[in-house]
Amino acid sequence: MRLRLTIPTFILLVTVILLGCKNATNNQAANEGTLYISVDETFKPVMEEQVKVFLSQNDKANIVVRYKSEAECLEDFAKDSTNMVLIARGLTDKEDDAYRNNLGYPVRFGILAYDAVALLTNVNAKDSIYTLQQLHQILSGADSSVKVVLDGNRATSTVRYLQDSVLKGKPFGKNVQAANGSKAVLDYIAATPNSIGFVGSSWVNNLQDKAQLAYFNKIRLALLPCGVCQEKDAYAKPAQSTIMYGQYPLVRPLYYLLKENNPGVGTTFLNFMSLEKGQLIFRRAYVVPGKMYFGRRTSIL
Structure with missing residues (x-):
């Protein structure tokens, strides 16, 4: 057919x-x-x-x-x-x-x-717990006893975030200096006891990364106030869970x-x-x- x-x-x-x-x-x-x-x-x-x-x-x-x-x-x-x-x-x-x-x-x-802006201190630093008011004082230069290092000086997202969220638009103090990227921040904090630094949390949270693990005998993740915790004076450090549940305050x-x-x-x-x-x-x-x-x-x- x-x-x-x-x-x-x-x-x-x-x-x-x-x-x-x-x-x-x-x-x-x-x-x-x-x-x-x-x-x-x-x-x-x-x-x-x-x-x-x-x-x-x-x-x-x-x-x-x-x-x-x-x-x-x-x-x-x-x-x-x-x-x-x-x-x-x-x-x-x-x-x-x-x-x-x-x-x-x-x-x-x-x-x-979503990640967080992690606050870092040297492993030998006296303080590793901060309030947001203390961060404001340090970043603005009102408290210049602590050296601060950021991941650059030309409008990095970390610089913008801290200026918007912590300083509320005010300028950084003279105690704040710029490093050449996030790894340079880690190196500076590892070598400088009286200092704090800020990096994206993916630089310090991966415990399966050997390069990141190598820093943990030289630096510490600082604690910041938990904004949603019911417990009084509760603090949190940047981690996947504290980012997810809004416990760590510097999330982006x-x-x-x-x-x-x-x-x-x-x-x-x-x-x-x-x-x-x-x-x-x-x-x-x-x-x-x-x-x-x-x-x-x-x-x-």
Whole structure:
């Protein structure tokens, strides 16, 4: 029996085939090519792991990462060559409108995870418990007896966070100095007893990282007041649980900013970080996943 193919049926079959080819091409484009991203240096340990695992599963993709201060990341994002940045804030309404007008489409941004700004002291320091008022006095220079070191002096996310959240917009005192990145902060605190420093918690919370463990006989994580604890005079140090439950006071988000009108490697990498594999990487780096909750199961499977 011969199958007769009518003209409408033929047109339908051709349309289906063409759409399938187009989808296959789009999927291929989303997994191939080079993505240039700039990452806030305070998130370097966990983002190195995200990039490594993603590339191991997408052999036709390439990601060129530059670790910089938050301000420098935003400067890069304004250039055509950088399609994604990962920093500790989203866009303001004014910035969002400006990008929409310049690009002709909206920038996608949102929260991937949460970490903390960890307060560090030398292991031989007399004090490792501070109130927020004491931090205000020290950072403002009203109490200049303690040396303070930050991870840079050109608008890093740590600098911005402390100035906004602790100093409430006031300037830093003359006792506050800048180091060349988070590792330099760790080295300074390890060698200087009468000092405190601030870094992103992913630099000091991963107990499976040998490089981080090597610092723990030289530095300590300081305790700060627990804002939600019922116990009087309760204090907390930065940890995954104290970030999750709001017990540690210096918590901040990790945002992605992506300008990609058509799906490409940036969209594929964002999806990877937003779904189970990427969110588990955040969890294993001892930061708090922002897209998924990995709580203990209470039901029997």
